[in-house]
Amino acid sequence: MASVRTRFAPSPTGYLHIGGARTALFNYLFARHHGGTFILRIEDTDRERSTPQAIEAILQSLKWLELDWDEGPYFQTERFPLYQSRVEWLLKEGRAYPCVCTPAELEAKRQAALKARRKPMYDGTCRPREAHEMAGRAAELRRQGKSFTVRFRAPKEGKTTVDDKIKGVVVFDNGELDDLVLARSDGTPTYNFCVVVDDIDMKITHIIRGDDHLANTPRQILLYQAFEKQPPEFAHVPLILGIDKARLSKRHGATSVMAYKEMGYFPEALVNYLVRLGWSHGDQEIFSRAELIEKFTLEEVGKSAGVFNPEKLLWVNFHYLKSRPLGQLAEEVAPFIAAKGYPVPEKAWLERMIATLRERAKTLVELVDQAHYYLSDEIRWDENAVRKALTPEVKRPLEKLARALAETEPFDEAHIKEAFAKVLGEFGLALGALAQPVRVALTGSTVSPGIYEVIAVLGKKRTLERLEAALEKIP
RNA sequence: GGUCCCAUCGUCUAGCGGUUAGGACACCGGCCUCUCACGUCGGUAACACGGGUUCGAGUCCCGUUGGGACCA
Numbered sequence: 001m002a003s004v005r006t007r008f009a010p011s012p013t014g015y016l017h018i019g020g021a022r023t024a025l026f027n028y029l030f031a032r033h034h035g036g037t038f039i040l041r042i043e044d045t046d047r048e049r050s051t052p053q054a055i056e057a058i059l060q061s062l063k064w065l066e067l068d069w070d071e072g073p074y075f076q077t078e079r080f081p082l083y084q085s086r087v088e089w090l091l092k093e094g095r096a097y098p099c100v101c102t103p104a105e106l107e108a109k110r111q112a113a114l115k116a117r118r119k120p121m122y123d124g125t126c127r128p129r130e131a132h133e134m135a136g137r138a139a140e141l142r143r144q145g146k147s148f149t150v151r152f153r154a155p156k157e158g159k160t161t162v163d164d165k166i167k168g169v170v171v172f173d174n175g176e177l178d179d180l181v182l183a184r185s186d187g188t189p190t191y192n193f194c195v196v197v198d199d200i201d202m203k204i205t206h207i208i209r210g211d212d213h214l215a216n217t218p219r220q221i222l223l224y225q226a227f228e229k230q231p232p233e234f235a236h237v238p239l240i241l242g243i244d245k246a247r248l249s250k251r252h253g254a255t256s257v258m259a260y261k262e263m264g265y266f267p268e269a270l271v272n273y274l275v276r277l278g279w280s281h282g283d284q285e286i287f288s289r290a291e292l293i294e295k296f297t298l299e300e301v302g303k304s305a306g307v308f309n310p311e312k313l314l315w316v317n318f319h320y321l322k323s324r325p326l327g328q329l330a331e332e333v334a335p336f337i338a339a340k341g342y343p344v345p346e347k348a349w350l351e352r353m354i355a356t357l358r359e360r361a362k363t364l365v366e367l368v369d370q371a372h373y374y375l376s377d378e379i380r381w382d383e384n385a386v387r388k389a390l391t392p393e394v395k396r397p398l399e400k401l402a403r404a405l406a407e408t409e410p411f412d413e414a415h416i417k418e419a420f421a422k423v424l425g426e427f428g429l430a431l432g433a434l435a436q437p438v439r440v441a442l443t444g445s446t447v448s449p450g451i452y453e454v455i456a457v458l459g460k461k462r463t464l465e466r467l468e469a470a471l472e473k474i475p
Numbered sequence: 476g477g478u479c480c481c482a483u484c485g486u487c488u489a490g491c492g493g494u495u496a497g498g499a500c501a502c503c504g505g506c507c508u509c510u511c512a513c514g515u516c517g518g519u520a521a522c523a524c525g526g527g528u529u530c531g532a533g534u535c536c537c538g539u540u541g542g543g544a545c546c547a
Binding site: 238282359360361 | 497500511
């Protein structure tokens with residue numbers, strides 16, 4: 001087999017969404033698995049809806065996910081001369097023909113067909129009966145200064161078979177297929193035509209795309225035949241659905257790749273989650289990039305659409321969060337701390353802080369959110385917790401603990417624990433009876449990491465200040 | 476409306492003619508424990524329906540139903 005060449009061909013009409021990212025990922029993995037080439041092509045022929053911002057967003061998203069492409073990005077708007085020359089060639093060979101039907105006529109015929117409950121298809125008014133009949137027609141029309149659309153002279157008889165690597169053999173009746181418009185009257189080429197011209201020109205061997213394109217595939221295969229080219233392999237991956245089984249869209253929540261970056265997800269986590277949505281390898285859930293490249297095959301891609309499940313993504317993200325090297329995590333969390341308006345602490349201390357929280361947060365945003373009492377001295381008081389924990393009975397033990405901690409040296413977990421033990425013994429208290437008030441005093445709430453850890457990370461000065469302040473709150 | 480695709484726990488899925496139908500997320504409970512988590516142990520929960528083929532069907536075939544895509 002010739003060396004594998006795949007492509008991802010997004011239209012830059014918006015950000016890169018979850019579904020597109022998965023398509024890109026499958027193309028990337030398939031190419032890497034076979035030691036092939038992964039190509040990026042921007043399908044921006046719809047000038048109305050394509051924007052430079054969208055192009056930028058797509059490139060950024062792919063880079064963030066580390067789906068690095070080997071060729072491109074190619075832009076279809078820069079390739080119009082190629083499309084034109086291919087239109088001319090088809091015209092010359094009699095495989096396409098000029099059509100002078102006006103939009104009004106076509107619309108009227110369409111309505112009539114609909115009314116008669118027939119399939120609205122082009123009726124073939126301008127279609128030549130024999131291929132050679134129209135040979136000079138286009139040139140003649142041009143001489144007369146008349147504009148026309150160019151239609152593909154598609155075979156009306158027989159069947160076209162798509163041997164799909166995922167869906168299997170799918171047969172279409174050629175009689176169902178229309179005489180596709182290849183170029184509009186202003187000369188601009190149409191979507192299906194550009195795709196085929198580009199895929200031929202770029203020597204694409206495997207087209208892996210959403211199964212919303214499956215119905216377009218027989219038309220494209222017919223075009224390959226008209227160009228006397230062998231069609232590539234096709235693999236149509238099922239779509240991603242929202243919780244209501246409708247195609248995933250904005251109303252299901254965040255769908256853009258960059259939104260997940262901003263919400264504090266890791267690119268590895270998104271990739272890992274996305275690859276498992278529609279593909280599986282036995283019971284394995286977590287895959288490194290190297291494993292994915294080694295193990296990814298089209299045979300293990302499922303045929304049915306899948307529902308996007310944010311909770312599982314969260315779990316995958318949590319997996320990466322808790323198993324990450326602390327130093328790396330510290331660097332990754334810093335921008336999120338800054339974004340919240342906190343000063344970014346010095347790295348060694350930041351790592352200690354993170355170590356106490358990493359098993360309690362599922363995203364970087366959550367981590368920063370839970371770190372408020374480390375990052376700021378303005379305690380967010382949970383009034384219920386204050387009322388429950390900071391009672392007159394604990395005033396003396398708290399005072400005693402403050403004194404003991406003041407003398408604790410070195411100020412580490414082991415020695416802090418000793419200070420607690422001393423006070424606990426003196427008042428005959430269980431650990432919980434002292435730990436909870438201290439927890440509230442230091443963090444403002446009844447929920448936090450282990451109390452010795454919190455004290456050690458906070459340090460002696462801040463701990464004592466907060467105990468002082470809390471004692472003043474006790475009636 | 477026409478054409479096409481799809482169908483195993485709520486969700487992602489394993490299964491490729493003979494299984495007590497497995498795993499993961501979520502959910503529920505036990506343990507651990509200074510709170511919350513982590514961890515750990517256990518539990519609830521699925522082959523859409525109806526016909527065939529076969530000694531035997533989640534698995535193969537046909538239909539029905541349901542969902543989805545495309546064409547306009």
